Amino acid sequence: MAPPAQSQRSPSPSQPSGKSELSDLKLQLRKFAGSRAPGVDDSKRELFKKVISYMTIGIDVSSLFGEMVMCSATSDIVLKKMCYLYVGNYAKVNPDLALLTINFLQRDCHDQDPMIRGLALRSLCSLRVANLVEYLVGPLGSGLKDSNSYVRMVAVIGVLKLYHISASTCIDADFPSMLKHLMLNDSDTQVVANCLSALQEIWSAEASRSEEAPREREALISKPVIYYLLNRIKEFSEWAQCLVLELITKYVPSDSSEIFDIMNLLEDRLQHANGAVVLATVKVFLQLTLSMTDVHQQVYERIKAPLLTLVSSGSPEQSYAVLSHLHLLVMRAPYVFSSDYKHFYCQYNEPSYVKRLKLEMLTAVANESNTYEIVTELCEYAANVDIPIARESIRAVGKIALQQYDVNAIVDRLLQFLEMDKDYVTADALVLVKDLLRKYPQWSHDCIAVVGNISSKNVQEPKAKAALIWMLGEYSQDMQDAPYILESLIENWDEEHSAEVRLHLLTAVMKCFFKRPPETQSALGAALAAGVADFHQDVHDRALFYHRILRYNVSVAERVVNPPKQAVSVFADTQSSEIKDRIFEEFNSLSVLYQKPSYMFIDKEHRGPPEFADELGNLSIGEAEDNVVPSQRVEENDKDLLLTTAEKEETRGSTGHSQQASFGIDDLLGLGMPAVPDAPPSPPQLKLNAKAALDPSTFQQKWRQLPVALSQELSLSPQAIAALTAPQALLRHMQSHSIHCIASGGQSPNFKFFFFAQKYKESSNYLVECIINTSSAKAQVKIKADDQSTSQAFSTLFESALSKFGIP
């Protein structure tokens, strides 16, 4: 109901006159309060309606509480209902006044009319005032035994409400066992269903507190209860059926004949008009047969038709909910759906959230027999007005190319995309051609001819630019003017904002140098010089590393930077199978739509501070998909660059103490390395502000803006690993060292944290990204700082704080 806060948000322009209207209403209500004259009810109805309408638009009418209660002494049900509504809305904020209503509500609980009994009981339980719970127990007890099912239905939910106001009162009054009795014996199925909802909620909440709760929870999914519910399932309302079906998914049948019995009994539910019932049934079928491989396959075949029907009926929102589930199944068993690919074709007017899922499904079900048609269809979408969808379609074509053996026709199409002369199409096609070449190097000849014609000026997006540069480096042998294109790119080094592009540029120019040294030498020199001077840590380190390895031995450098490559056979999956299974277990819930297990978005402890949680993933520079298992990104980079190990060593070395030394060595290539300022002398002891505060959006903004000041890998002690069962443990520990956490996430073995700290009595901030892998006992730390000069000191502090973790 309209929270009173509403009025503050949008102060009604008629507020002053509203006040006088309120006192007017008050007077009129008083006038009618004791009156029993005929026709007075009609006038009261009008008045009540007015009050409710004020309440709805957010005007605070709580000052009328007394008068409303006085007027409630009526037999008119319409008035009563409006009065209950009013009382329910304001009781919580006026607990003292709520006491006034108890009397008449309790009286109404004994009314002759079952509807009034039910309504009064519902309102009584909805007051949500903790010190009034003693008045609830009596009416609830008699409500549960009422002869009318409406009253019982309300009473059952009332018990649940009572539990949420005061759990102990509810348990002490022995209501749960009464609910259990009702659940197994009541003639009205809505009462039964409400009992089930209430008991499930009560026992899961009690699980940690009482010993009997787990036992009671088990009892709910015991054979007698399940069979009892199954036998009555057709009497239940469609909503209650969903509830019962969900419960059945938790039941473990003793043998396979039992499984078949249940499935036979429920098979007709797949024809139900309510999609939610169908989906709940699908879940039962999938869960029951999980251990029976062949039957599980047959289940897929059986549930396919109803799901496809559901997808194409109802509103886009409903369709989306079902489609997400179908998407999950398609990803698990694409071959089952490969002949149904036409169902996943996009319609022009469908919302993009539906189209996006469909595109992924089309990609997944593509096989030898349908590829041609699917790719033809996808190419139609590439000209779509909705640019994001057009791009997704192009990517889908690329993905299909990567998963098929016969890529002949697809490559031609991709190359056609390159010639379409739309920037975004070119950009995506470039990335795809790059991936394609990594997997099928034999296509290089055809692709390079086309890629060579693309002017690098038309490619602006970092990913596409990086892909183009990669190809320039990799195939510089075959591309006539590769060194010169690279050279012109290096000339514009300072205008290149993306670190990824600059990194690729470094590597590409190296590769080019090994193949065509005379033409590239000067470009390489310029690139290394620019790279070493770069403010971005990774670029700087890579340039430095290249420089050193070149000085050490050019042929070793070639072996490291440009070894003969093996074609990539499988690209890294973005989600671990463990997580996928978790999501599958939580079929028919939000997990499927969010594509993450529920603990990632439900448990308070995993969420981090609210509002920030969903941005956590995006924070980690660039790649949005890597928030689940960060280590995979590293793997990808490995393949990409084949450098990481060497690089890491380098990184670690240079961040420590040897920074100065590295610059002292003569320039082997005679390229004239610019002088780099010495590392700052060890700064004075740093003191942190214990009560630092930083709001998430500022953090994000800073994280984006600031360059990485330090990046290192720390080892963790075994005690620390043992202590790190959940992210909170570390949070508390770091807090005691004045390092505060702003967001955290992940699960064993990978945890990810974002910390911040503030310099004592200054507003200079330090931001830290810390990725901990408990199985390797390593922490990867990236530090960014407002004041770069003190980042080393902060790093030392952070390291020592981390090293004390787990040691009592």
Added chain:
Amino acid sequence: MPVAASAIYFLNLRGDVLVNRLYRDDVGGNMVDAFRMHIMQTKELGTCPVRHIGGCSFFYMRISNVYIVIVVSSNANVACAFKFVVEAVALFKSYFGGSFDEDAIRNNFVLIYELLDEIMDFGYPQNLSPEMLKLYITQEGVRSPFSSKPSDKPVPNATLQVTDSYEVLPFGMPDLKLGLNDKIGLEKESQLKSRPAKSGKTIELDDVTFHQCVNLTRFNSEKTVSFVPPDGEFELMKYRITEGVNLPFRVLPTIKELGRTRMEVNVKVKSVFGAKMFALGVVIKIPVPKQTAKTSFQVTSGRAKYQASIDCLVWKIRKFPGQTEPTLSAEVELISTMAEKKSWTRPPIQMEFQVPMFTASGLRVRFLKVWEKSGYNTVEWVRYITKAGSYEIRC
């Protein structure tokens, strides 16, 4: 738990709360502000109907000029929640006389409060069936002045309308049985009566769903649809067919771009159903570029005009006989734009129509039996009609 909705909000397009109900205390009262800030006032609106903000999930739907938002804090069953909203809106509509919009809500807020109390308790869906609710709802819906009240006079007949769905208009509580020419049904019947299946076209249905009132067990054993219809018009069954669908029309478009400022559009529509039948209300929408300046038409049947608001040439043919092929030829002049030429991504041609006495699926009603205990005569009607759902032709 299927849905434990913490709150439900009805907002207008500006984000003002029309009606709301907080069922649970596990979400704050500022949830609607979060919705406004993070969804309504951003580009995110319409990008996904399910969003996670600040630890709560928001499911939202727009129906006419109203947003309906459900807030949950648990891992809820989304399909169930959306279905609930759809059903609730249908229920409201039946009370408001068919319309559901901001005005209808403002006029009926007390009724909505009453309904919201009955159809959901503490976030769990309760009773949504109109018959049950009649017992508990005191308010009458305020209908908008333009819609007439339907007559409540008893009409003892049953009209069965075969579209891509079935509707039944019965009276009383008769027991009905329906036989179709679908493959499984016929096979089952010939099996039961141990005589060979009659020759003739049988239709293979990919999938069927039924209204709650249909006895599903009986359908599975006997393959006939038997049911006791509820009051009012309802959708009895829905089926899906992919193979052997007879489309009533064939559309042959040719669109030529002549230079930068002219286009030539030729569309021929062939009706491929029987010559004695005719389609009604045929509307063909042919998209043209935004910078269309002038159009001229020639049509052999119906009327055509350029509708700038939807960037389409709209060609209407009120009565379209079978086995004919009217054509439209149009010349479109475009304003030459100074800006870089944006290539036009030809959206598909859309078509609306109704063809009475025609079923695209070929499904026929073989019999409709009515058992009525009270003894009055029933008149059974079967009406076939094919309506275009989403009928699009790429050009």
